[in-house]
Amino acid sequence: MKISKTTIFAAAAALVFALSAASCGKEVPQTQQSSESFSVAGGTVENTEATATDEAESAETTEAATEAEESGKLSGVTLSYSEAEVNIGQTLTYPYVYDTIDEVWSSSDEEIATVDSVGNITGKSEGKCIISVADKNEPTKGAEVKVTVKKSTGVEETNGITYVNGIMIANKSYPLPQDYNPGGLTAETNAAFQELVDGAAKDGINIYLSSGFRSYDLQSQIYNNYVNAYGQSTADTFSARPGYSEHQTGMAIDVNIIDDSFTGTPEAIWLEAHCNEYGFILRYPFGKQDITGYKYEPWHIRYIGKENAEAFRKEADKRNDVNLTLEEYLEIDSYYH
Numbered sequence: 100m101k102i103s104k105t106t107i108f109a110a111a112a113a114l115v116f117a118l119s120a121a122s123c124g125k126e127v128p129q130t131q132q133s134s135e136s137f138s139v140a141g142g143t144v145e146n147t148e149a150t151a152t153d154e155a156e157s158a159e160t161t162e163a164a165t166e167a168e169e170s171g172k173l174s175g176v177t178l179s180y181s182e183a184e185v186n187i188g189q190t191l192t193y194p195y196v197y198d199t200i201d202e203v204w205s206s207s208d209e210e211i212a213t214v215d216s217v218g219n220i221t222g223k224s225e226g227k228c229i230i231s232v233a234d235k236n237e238p239t240k241g242a243e244v245k246v247t248v249k250k251s252t253g254v255e256e257t258n259g260i261t262y263v264n265g266i267m268i269a270n271k272s273y274p275l276p277q278d279y280n281p282g283g284l285t286a287e288t289n290a291a292f293q294e295l296v297d298g299a300a301k302d303g304i305n306i307y308l309s310s311g312f313r314s315y316d317l318q319s320q321i322y323n324n325y326v327n328a329y330g331q332s333t334a335d336t337f338s339a340r341p342g343y344s345e346h347q348t349g350m351a352i353d354v355n356i357i358d359d360s361f362t363g364t365p366e367a368i369w370l371e372a373h374c375n376e377y378g379f380i381l382r383y384p385f386g387k388q389d390i391t392g393y394k395y396e397p398w399h400i401r402y403i404g405k406e407n408a409e410a411f412r413k414e415a416d417k418r419n420d421v422n423l424t425l426e427e428y429l430e431i432d433s434y435y436h
């Protein structure tokens with residue numbers, strides 16, 4: 100690994116700059132706000148990383164400075180990073196703001212990436228956009244992050260079936276072939292569900308299977324009935340088009356009462372709290388319709404294996420999100436293309 104003196108100097112300068120800005124908590128004097136010193140400070144993380152593999156670091160610094168000048172409608176604020184890559188469905192932790200401002204975050208294109216009130220950035224679709232933070236009291240004071248959103252790279256296709264990190268996917272983006280038919284729930288799913296039912300019974304909770312495997316043809320009938328009754332756009336919020344149903348995997352189960360009256364019941368609460376222990380996840384959690392493509396379904400669980408379910412649970416804890424979805428976890432999307 101080669102780190103040039105220039106880079107060390109730039110990093111040190113940026114650190115001093117950042118520390119002085121952070122410790123005094125005031126606006127840095129105007130003389131230090133040239134776009135040059137600014138882009139060096141903002142680009143430090145990227146430049147330091149680039150040096151390990153790329154010797155043309157001085158060229159990159161120049162390029163970064165030029166880009167900063169071009170887009171620089173906001174100035175006077177330094178962030179811990181000024182460029183970022185994020186996968187669809189992934190959320191990046193906010194860049195640290197080294198200046199005391201009344202932060203207002205915004206995205207130049209919310210179809211590509213969104214940003215929350217503290218600066219956490221979420222990838223939505225492939226493309227590039229700018230995430231900005233500005234001072235509420237002084238709208239030209241702020242900084243920008245150039246964001247590139249990419250598709251997850253862990254997606255593999257075998258015989259028309261999509262796997263992400265080894266997990267079979269059936270959602271609105273990744274359908275199953277018409278002839279994919281395991282003939283019922285997979286043996287593993289069946290065994291794991293029996294364990295779940297037994298575990299629930301020990302806690303005085305009665306969980307039973309209402310709908311398990313559904314073939315392409317059966318889903319076709321169900322979906323068409325809903326379309327006839329409610330129209331396609333409404334049907335699409337709760338019923339999968341044939342080929343797109345997770346029930347065709349043989350690893351999805353609807354338990355107990357398959358309607359909103361199941362919400363909040365002791366059975367639903369138990370399922371949400373314990374299904375991970377048996378290798379299942381709640382597939383369509385509350386408040387994630389925009390991500391999963393389906394409204395909240397507390398009765399629909401999906402078997403992903405005990406190890407995966409445990410890792411999923413840990414990731415949910417890490418993100419402090421009890422409603423983590425498989426899409427967010429695997430960094431994939433779910434919408435009809």
Ligand SMILES: [Zn+2]
Pocket residue numbers: 346351352353399400
């Ligand atoms: Zn279901």
